[in-house]
Amino acid sequence: MPLPSFIPFKGLSAGKFKNISARTLFLIAALFINFILLSIIIWLTVKSAPVWVEKSIPGLLLSQVWFPARGGFGMFSFIIGTVLSTLLAVILAAPPAILSAIYLHEYASKKIMTAGRTLIDLLAGIPSVVFGLWGIITVVPLVRNHIAPAFGINTTGYCLLSCGLVLSIMIVPVIMLMVIEVLDGIPNELRESSLALGATRWQTVKHVVMRMAYPGILSAVALGISRAIGETMAVLMVAGNVPAVPSSVFEPVYPLPALIANNYGEMLSIPLYDSALMFSALVLLAMVLVFNIGLHIFKKTARYGGQTS
Amino acid sequence: MPHVKVNKFNLYFGNDHILKDIDVSIPDKQITVIIGPSGCGKTTLLKSFNRLIDLQDNVKTDGRILIDGEDVFSRNADLCSIRKKMGLLLQKPYPLPMSIYDNVAYGPRIHGLKKGGDLDGLVEHYLKEASLWDEVKGRLHAPAGNLSLGQQQRLCLARGLAVEPEIILADEPTSALDPLSTARIEKTFIKLKKSYTIIAVTHILRQAKRIADYVIFMYYGRVIEHGPASKVLENPEKDVTKEYVNGVIS
The missing domain is CATH 1.20.5 (Single alpha-helices involved in coiled-coils or other helix-helix interfaces)
Incomplete structure (x- = not known):
């Protein structure tokens, strides 16, 4: 033409x-x-x-005093709230997510694998407000009426533990889907090679598959963490939202995203208030970025010996 | 009695009848080459010997494959010990994601040999058997992925030998290699047949002529003809075999 x-x-x-x-x-x-x-x-x-x-930035980051009407904009308890709820969520979610992904991919028949994958896809697509509601009607009462009493503790149920539980359920499908992708990427011939030597499934998974999948599984967990750090709606609904550093998992927390979502657009007549909310958004963004950059550097410097080229 | 005996063996993937009434004995301590056009079931037959075919979905079989008189498809067959009897070489080398040393030591380790002096000796011994020792002795702890493809394939051979198999299964083991590396593998095979029964699948006729003692010709899931290499390759009985050997069909 x-x-x-x-x-x-x-x-x-x-x-x-x-x-x-x-x-x-x-x-x-x-x-x-x-x-x-x-x-x-x-x-x-x-x-x-x-x-x-x-x-001053250190003053804002390290102070626990959140009293906007009197000019107290300490972010520390919010940052701790975010870190703890994310950490708890990952600790609860990563092991079962990784193990069930390995089961589906390495052990289950194709039929179960397909069914499982469809189910996880659905789970991953549930809007977070639905998870939040589900948290309020099931997780919060569960924590209030059963888990906390087992430790002899009184709580409203709106606490760090509920927050971590709801978040963990939300990120399980995220981690699982990515681990399955990673396992998909490992050539079948490697498994065959190991099995052909008389290795059991478990030996093959442990020595060959996991070794190949390790960097990818790390990324999967990181993706789960990124998702959990920024999750707002579900967290806001079950965390309790009290700006204080919790002394146990049964006390309320107030993660950064919940702070922003709860307050932006209100009480903006207070001097510096909207600026402080902007700052908390900046802190949240910085946390995610620093985490991701750190992971990237870690993966680059860590050596995974003997990978097939 | 031969190590490997296939007895009226049929294999289906779902409703597809892949292997049809295979009935053949494979002579000990010789190189048996399975030839035939692609899709004729060569690899499927090979992977039935050590039941790697189980990794496929919906596999059904009848008939028997006897290794040392034991039916590998019987319900109480011990897969690990069956597979341990057979070293496997694939079309492309797949070194395990670890060092050269650990690749060879992998088999002995999973079968319960502890770390120590005799493991070093084993690794050296099998790397020599696979004609790789001289090229890697100075860098045993380097990642196996750093080796050239030809070296990787010999490493895979050493890795397979290290579990002390009686049989070596090879699925077009040189199809990813250059002519020089191919020649090395073929020479190694000829050296190894003193102690091992070797079963190789190939679609390269010239390779079959170079290394085969015994030839099995397969076509559309059936064994059409089998016998000593000189007879099947030079003087085949069946017309299809003739056409294949003369390059009329491929």
């Missing part, structure tokens, strides 16, 4: 022109994503400037 003459690449054939324009388009798309991330960071930094200029 001849090129219309108004296109300023007269010397180029149509094929080359398409090639160049496709490349440019992809480049713009790639840059655009980075531009958005950058602009969010800049925008949050600028918008939160009033509060961190006046109170």
